[in-house]
Amino acid sequence: MKKRDKIIYWVATIWLSLGMVSTGIVQLIQMEEEVQKMNTLGYPSYFLTIIGVWKILGVIAVLIPKFPLVKEWAYAGFFFLMSGAIFTHLAVADEAVEYFGPALLLVLTVVSWYFRPADRKLINS
Template sequence: MNMLNRSAGKARKITYWIATLWLSLGMLSTGIVQLMKIKEEVDVTLHLGYPIYLLTIIGIWKILGVVTVLIPRFALLKEWAYAGFFFAMSGAIFSHIASGDPVKEIFPPLLLLVLTVISWYFRPAERTLVTANR
């Protein structure tokens, strides 16, 4: 039985790190693009009805969120980072839907939303607020 627990624990850890690294790469790259105010990103932001200065705010918060999720400790701050990622990506999804965009525009934030949930759910006990038996 101990071997099964170790195997399950290892699978959880692998799932966590794969999701977390992909999430971090996605958030970091889009955060940089937003801070650089690449023309395509500016066009999408205006199309969705948001002011351009929002790109700076979201870009900075995404990069800070990535750092927070990746570094050890600071469990409460990690919860805030995950919540921020969740709200930003669900907001992006609904913004595209409300603007009548095609489904292909919804896929990138949906993927990041799914990675956020997977990373949060499979995070190791030492990265949670409450250490529970998982």
């Protein structure tokens, strides 16, 4: 693996992890703004607990060594969560600023997945 690719992987993965953990914690403690946002989007507030737990477990899976199949599922989960968030904001015609967070995390998910080292891939190429 080239040094450049390793740097891209770790920068994307660290930012992805920070973003997922911070939003996961906000969702787990059910901050009032998050509860209001979920209600506006049409989701029940208990959904915050579910996605908060998923995000934190996903970060653990992505960061720990080995377990490439679990990593694949974590990346897929991040992709589904963030693309779902974007489409939900589209469905309720939110302002453009609401798309920034999920779009950034979606891009970081794809970049981290694409540049991951061979020992973190399901099939080494």
